[in-house]
Amino acid sequence: MSYPATPDDIQRFKDAFRLHPAGVALVAGNTAEGLVGLTLSSIASVSADPPVLSFSVTRSTGSAGGILSAGTFVVHFLTDQQAQLAMNFARTGSPRFTEEQGWQTLPTGEPYLPSASMALRCTIRETLPVGPSVLILANVLDTYQGEPATPLVYRDRTFFSGGGLEALPVE
Template sequence: MSQLSDEFRAAFRHHPAGVALITATVDEIPYGLTISSLASLSIDPVAVSFSLAKESGAAGAVLAAPSFIIHMLGEKHEALANNFARPGAPRFTPDQNFHLLPTGEPYLADAPVAFRSTIHSSVSVGGSRLIAAEVHDIFRGEEQQHLLHQNREYLKLSGLFAAVHQD
């Protein structure tokens, strides 16, 4: 790997990002993966963007699915985010609180916000794929502070807000 690549990776490692979980069903099998690249893209049509580092496994299922759910995770979802980021970790267990929507996607009802989406377009860049996803439905869940990720750790802003208000 080049020095430029190493410096680029280090720069983004220190850039905080929201944590999201994408779930889809393909051939009646649920898939999911954790991402930190979600961004708003367009208001008309309503669309978001995200990147996938590979096109196999859960990422490949998202690319093949007729639709998928993008869950913006809350602070209480740190363990869930870890499970869906690590191969072989428990996924879609009864205690994780997923249920299937009538359209077939696994839905985490206690996520602060979730978008039912389809792929609008995509482009390959190096070994990754940038996805533009059109949002068809927005689901509101439990009101809570969103989970952030920075430098391989999760950040919880609610503790910072509480400390600021106590001073």
């Protein structure tokens, strides 16, 4: 690829990641303006000791800006039964934090979704602006284990059940 990237380079890069499946998470926090949340497929483990994860947001306004300004937030790993919830938090103006979605509040004030397979309470360790995006490194403060469930996966702008995953023999 050339730098700066050409429109064709940018499209090929987007196509490469569009076809690469990724787990789906919902990040939710509480700010002075109210509850904020967004759907992500960019969650990655960075370190186990200390426990640190990373994700990126494409701008620093709206829900993403709210997460950046929240003191703490919770990363929820979604199950294949939560595709509609993921879509609601991916679209502006869709229902969020409703009673029907099953939200609760942690004693520390963050919104918590007990039906997630795992939830990680975090605080921002550092941020790095990259083009129009922001890479977030977050310290994991607490973990909340939900019921074991099939993960929700995102590929080519579509949600899938991760239940079709079959281990392959390797030497």
